[in-house]
Amino acid sequence: MFEKSTSESVRSEQTTPERTAPARTAVSIRHLSKSFDGVEVLRDVDLEVREGDVVTILGSSGSGKSTLLRCINWLERPDSGSIHIGGQRIGVNDAGRPMPVRELARVRARTGMVFQSFNLWPHLNVLHNVTEAPIHVLGKSKAEAETHARELLEKVGMSAKADAYPSTLSGGQKQRVAIARALAMQPEVMLFDEPTSALDPELVGEVLAVIRDLSAEGYTMIVVTHEMAFSRAVSDKVVFLDKGLIIEQADPETFFTNPSTERVRKFLEREES
Amino acid sequence: MNASAWHMLLEGAWTTVWISGISIAMGVTAGLILALIRLARIPVVDQLLVLYISLARATPLVTLALFIFLSAPTFGINLDRNVAGILALTLNTTAFNAEIWRSAFRNFSRDQREAAMAAGMTPWVTFRRIMLPQMMITSLPGLINEMSFLIKGSPAIAVIGIVDLTRVTNRISAVTYDPLPPILVACALYMAAIGCLVWLQRIAERRANRLAV
Amino acid sequence: MSNWEILWSARDQFWSGFFSTMEIFGLSISAAFAIGCGMLYLLEGSRPRLTVPLRVFIDGMRMLPFLILAYLLYYGLPAFDIRLDAWWSGVGALAVYHGCYFAEIFRGARLTFPPGQVEAAKAHGFTKGKMFFRLILPQIVMQTRPLLGNQLIYALKDTAFLVIITVQELTAAANSLSGTYFIPTEAFIVVIGFYWAVSVVMEIIIKQCGRFSAKRGFDHV
Numbered sequence A: 001m002f003e004k005s006t007s008e009s010v011r012s013e014q015t016t017p018e019r020t021a022p023a024r025t026a027v028s029i030r031h032l033s034k035s036f037d038g039v040e041v042l043r044d045v046d047l048e049v050r051e052g053d054v055v056t057i058l059g060s061s062g063s064g065k066s067t068l069l070r071c072i073n074w075l076e077r078p079d080s081g082s083i084h085i086g087g088q089r090i091g092v093n094d095a096g097r098p099m100p101v102r103e104l105a106r107v108r109a110r111t112g113m114v115f116q117s118f119n120l121w122p123h124l125n126v127l128h129n130v131t132e133a134p135i136h137v138l139g140k141s142k143a144e145a146e147t148h149a150r151e152l153l154e155k156v157g158m159s160a161k162a163d164a165y166p167s168t169l170s171g172g173q174k175q176r177v178a179i180a181r182a183l184a185m186q187p188e189v190m191l192f193d194e195p196t197s198a199l200d201p202e203l204v205g206e207v208l209a210v211i212r213d214l215s216a217e218g219y220t221m222i223v224v225t226h227e228m229a230f231s232r233a234v235s236d237k238v239v240f241l242d243k244g245l246i247i248e249q250a251d252p253e254t255f256f257t258n259p260s261t262e263r264v265r266k267f268l269e270r271e272e273s
Numbered sequence B: 001m002n003a004s005a006w007h008m009l010l011e012g013a014w015t016t017v018w019i020s021g022i023s024i025a026m027g028v029t030a031g032l033i034l035a036l037i038r039l040a041r042i043p044v045v046d047q048l049l050v051l052y053i054s055l056a057r058a059t060p061l062v063t064l065a066l067f068i069f070l071s072a073p074t075f076g077i078n079l080d081r082n083v084a085g086i087l088a089l090t091l092n093t094t095a096f097n098a099e100i101w102r103s104a105f106r107n108f109s110r111d112q113r114e115a116a117m118a119a120g121m122t123p124w125v126t127f128r129r130i131m132l133p134q135m136m137i138t139s140l141p142g143l144i145n146e147m148s149f150l151i152k153g154s155p156a157i158a159v160i161g162i163v164d165l166t167r168v169t170n171r172i173s174a175v176t177y178d179p180l181p182p183i184l185v186a187c188a189l190y191m192a193a194i195g196c197l198v199w200l201q202r203i204a205e206r207r208a209n210r211l212a213v
Numbered sequence C: 001m002s003n004w005e006i007l008w009s010a011r012d013q014f015w016s017g018f019f020s021t022m023e024i025f026g027l028s029i030s031a032a033f034a035i036g037c038g039m040l041y042l043l044e045g046s047r048p049r050l051t052v053p054l055r056v057f058i059d060g061m062r063m064l065p066f067l068i069l070a071y072l073l074y075y076g077l078p079a080f081d082i083r084l085d086a087w088w089s090g091v092g093a094l095a096v097y098h099g100c101y102f103a104e105i106f107r108g109a110r111l112t113f114p115p116g117q118v119e120a121a122k123a124h125g126f127t128k129g130k131m132f133f134r135l136i137l138p139q140i141v142m143q144t145r146p147l148l149g150n151q152l153i154y155a156l157k158d159t160a161f162l163v164i165i166t167v168q169e170l171t172a173a174a175n176s177l178s179g180t181y182f183i184p185t186e187a188f189i190v191v192i193g194f195y196w197a198v199s200v201v202m203e204i205i206i207k208q209c210g211r212f213s214a215k216r217g218f219d220h221v
Helices: A002-014 A065-072 A099-110 A128-135 A142-155 A172-181 A200-217 A229-233 A252-257 A262-272 B004-042 B045-058 B061-071 B081-106 B110-118 B123-160 B167-174 B180-212 C003-009 C013-046 C048-063 C065-082 C086-111 C114-122 C128-143 C145-164 C172-182 C184-215
Strands: A025-036 A039-050 A054-057 A080-085 A111-114 A191-192 A222-223 A239-242 A245-250
Touching: A002 A111, A002 B110, A025 A065, A025 B123, A039 A065, A039 A239, A039 A245, A039 B123, A065 A080, A065 A191, A065 A222, A080 A252, A080 B180, A099 B110, A111 A142, A111 A172, A111 A200, A128 A142, A128 A172, A128 C048, A142 A172, A142 A245, A142 C145, A172 C013, A200 A222, A200 A229, A200 C065, A229 C086, A239 A252, A239 B123, A245 A252, A245 A262, A262 B110, B004 B045, B004 B081, B004 B123, B004 B180, B045 C065, B045 C145, B045 C184, B061 B081, B061 B123, B061 C172, B061 C184, B081 B123, B110 B123, B123 C145, B167 B180, B167 C065, C003 C013, C003 C172, C003 C184, C013 C086, C013 C128, C013 C145, C013 C172, C013 C184, C065 C086, C065 C145, C086 C128, C086 C145, C114 C128, C145 C172, C145 C184, C172 C184
Parallel strands: A054 A222, A054 A239, A111 A191, A191 A222
Antiparallel strands: A025 A039, A025 A080, A239 A245
């Protein structure tokens, strides 16, 4: 996966002249806008995520943060702007036309997504939830996919439940399986859409612990979340979205101790209380 | 009832079973195909299918069987009566099955489809691997219910001269002059067949409910 | 003469077939409705000596094809020295058969009927019969009308089975016309059109009832 993205990221480097750090760009978002029924949800958003970085996106509900994440793998179609994943543009092909579904699916497979409501497939057991896409999208053999799946389930602490069906699991367990499912595609970027918001408070910790472990292993991750302490602990960069605009982008120390905008200061005060 | 009466009765039962079985298999498949075509919302084709479903739901099976069997020769087609019977049952059950499949499609969880797309599945793989297996489970109770209705409607094919489980009771009483026993045995056989389907339907419902959790 | 002109000249036969079908249908579903309501009332009491056989009977009927019941009445009853002609066998079979379906539909709705309403009625001193006919039955009928509407369409379609026991109704008319003039396609298209029109009209009426019922707040109790 590392080698595959090298040649493509050369192209993206040319489009980002202001970049100084040596790491390659994993996701590059340019002038992204999106509106629903005339309401602007995203306004001219620019965002750069480097390989190995963990970026958390904060903001109050309705700020557009989930929409931004869902645009990255084209679950939402932006109205304008561009998104590159590992140097490859998603959704629009070289000729500037909408991507054919097969090609779009291939680009999507380079990202892994974890949903707020888990969205496990209820007709498949835990192991098969994890192996389904590697077998039928990547074309892996069953044996290879299952070996890899068992490693991943071990990593998220769910190997004992490999044969269980999703309906028998707790929310925290479901989400850990969903994380393993996304990892199984060996994605270049992991996208987390409020992964703990649908969980009972006592189950939040086990899921956050898994995500924290992943960040330590060097995965590139974009996490939409409400968990401030978590964001501060794992992020390389914190992005604050307000009414569809990115109004603050900073490293976590600066963001949480010395934010430059009044809006973020108010937000942090309210979250603390 | 003597041995030959029993023999005739079982033959009638077999006729009902195989003609219903073929019609069910064709009707379930054709219903799925129609549901898929309707999802594509092709103009004109869509309206024609709506008309077909509305007509098929309102047309009595007896009338449909007679219509097919009697009017085919005027178009120069010589239909075997069994084929005409199967055609009538299939045309009828397909309309109901199409509606069952279509509602399974429309109620399919958007979240799960998104999860499949996010994992890089193409629409076809998503349909085949994620949607269809679940739609089969959720539609099964409705499909089995429709199978019961088909068997309950199957005596209609007697009108074009097929000797099914109902019609055979006439044949037997023409010899024995005692119509009640064969009719009662036929009742018992129908109850056994449909009782089985009701039982299967209950199991299918339990499985479908488990999936919905 | 074109085939359609032949049909037009034979329109009286269609009309009489149509009216015969509607007569059978109207009479039998009225009786079926009454039977359904009566069975629901009998199921109200908690006497197992009555409710158990009644439920077995209802479930048994629902496992039979309609035609075999018509056979039972038409060919089977003479064994007990009860002789019904084809017409009355047909109407009787339709009434009993669909009465059981109506009863099952009502019973399903009765299971989810709010018990608080029954308690309130008891507290106000309603007798069992008054409570049933003034309180429970009207709500259950309004609530189940989409299912009742479906059942009406099934009942209409089942009338066509009666051609097999020689009742002269709509399908029999088409059958005899197509035999006489050898114009089966046209004859049956007209007859299917009749059945379709009646079904569509019934669906519209059920929908209109829905509007009335929504206005009266039956759906939001």
